[in-house]
Amino acid sequence: MALSRRQMLCGLGGCMAVGGAAALLGGEANAAEKAPAGRFQQVNGDFGWKPHKLDPAECALVAYDGYWHKGYACGYGVFYGIIGVMGEKYGAPYNQFPFAMLEANKGGISDWGTICGALYGAAAAYALFWGRDERTPMVNELYRWYEKTSLPIFNPGEAAKGVKGNLHQNASGSVLCHISVSKWCYASQTEATSKARNERCGRLTADVCRKAVEILNAKIEQGKDFKGVFAKQDSVKACGECHQTKGNEANWAKGVMDCTPCHDGRSALMNKFKDHP
Ligand code: HEC
Ligand code: HEC
Numbered sequence: 001m002a003l004s005r006r007q008m009l010c011g012l013g014g015c016m017a018v019g020g021a022a023a024l025l026g027g028e029a030n031a032a033e034k035a036p037a038g039r040f041q042q043v044n045g046d047f048g049w050k051p052h053k054l055d056p057a058e059c060a061l062v063a064y065d066g067y068w069h070k071g072y073a074c075g076y077g078v079f080y081g082i083i084g085v086m087g088e089k090y091g092a093p094y095n096q097f098p099f100a101m102l103e104a105n106k107g108g109i110s111d112w113g114t115i116c117g118a119l120y121g122a123a124a125a126y127a128l129f130w131g132r133d134e135r136t137p138m139v140n141e142l143y144r145w146y147e148k149t150s151l152p153i154f155n156p157g158e159a160a161k162g163v164k165g166n167l168h169q170n171a172s173g174s175v176l177c178h179i180s181v182s183k184w185c186y187a188s189q190t191e192a193t194s195k196a197r198n199e200r201c202g203r204l205t206a207d208v209c210r211k212a213v214e215i216l217n218a219k220i221e222q223g224k225d226f227k228g229v230f231a232k233q234d235s236v237k238a239c240g241e242c243h244q245t246k247g248n249e250a251n252w253a254k255g256v257m258d259c260t261p262c263h264d265g266r267s268a269l270m271n272k273f274k275d276h277p
Contacts (some may be wrong), residue, residue, distance in 0.1 A: 063209030075105020075117030108177025141228030162199030
């Protein structure tokens, strides 16, 4: 209703007139007054929200609950664990976000096993506050941490919603849901469709949210000086010299994921497949 009203007002004789009319429209008026003049112009500007520091441990717990609340939705859990918690503490605009949108991240985007949804949830949250140049170092830090860290670390104890007790931990080596989940399942001999695997991803959602909030807090403190501690992966450095360098005859490879889970020079994964029964 408000939107069509605004569009109509903007459609007739331009938005100049809206300012005057807006005063009469009460609550909706603000939005109408700030309605952008043209295509791609964002109300309040791009990356226009103000970030707030949060408690990583508190957010991790919320992320774990969010994962179960929306049905194994890792991306929803992480995003709500950051932006939802900001909304609980600071109200609008954070609490106005249509959080259910993040449910599409589940299972590496609608169960396709592409990017780990938890990781995308964090990158999307950062993008409410920071543009590309400032955000990419934050994403790099989180994603490199994820490749290298033995997960899950979080253990909800008696509050576990899937299975209780310790779970197998391993480093995925990859930001991809498929590799992360499949490797863990193979290493622990756990079925991918089991409650234990759901629990693993729920705990990992908490871990990613905690780390993402630590990075958010550091970014707020350090501003443009923010620097992660994880260096560019050896493989990306070495392979990139040819495959990602402008002017090189072999400059073909997109992306900065660790190359080795898929191409390690000995094609370990492919050889495993070759010997498959
Ligand atoms: C010194 C430059 C250089 C470096 C460093 C390099 N490559 Fe290559 N790579 C090439 C060139 C040139 C080709 C094309 C070879 C051909 O067409 O026969 C190639 C081909 C490939 C191919 C496709 C053909 C194949 O053999 O499977 C893959 C995959 C590949 N490289 C991955 C990598 C990875 C992963 C790394 C790092 C571990 C790496 N490359 C490091 C130059 C390089
Ligand atoms: C998630 C697995 C994965 C990761 C990580 C990955 N690649 Fe690949 N890459 C592939 C697959 C699969 C292909 C397509 C191979 C094919 O169909 O021949 C490919 C294709 C390529 C090709 C084109 C040559 C060809 O055989 O088609 C190059 C070069 C390459 N990758 C280099 C890299 C480099 C360098 C990195 C790290 C920066 C990297 N890749 C990371 C899976 C991966």
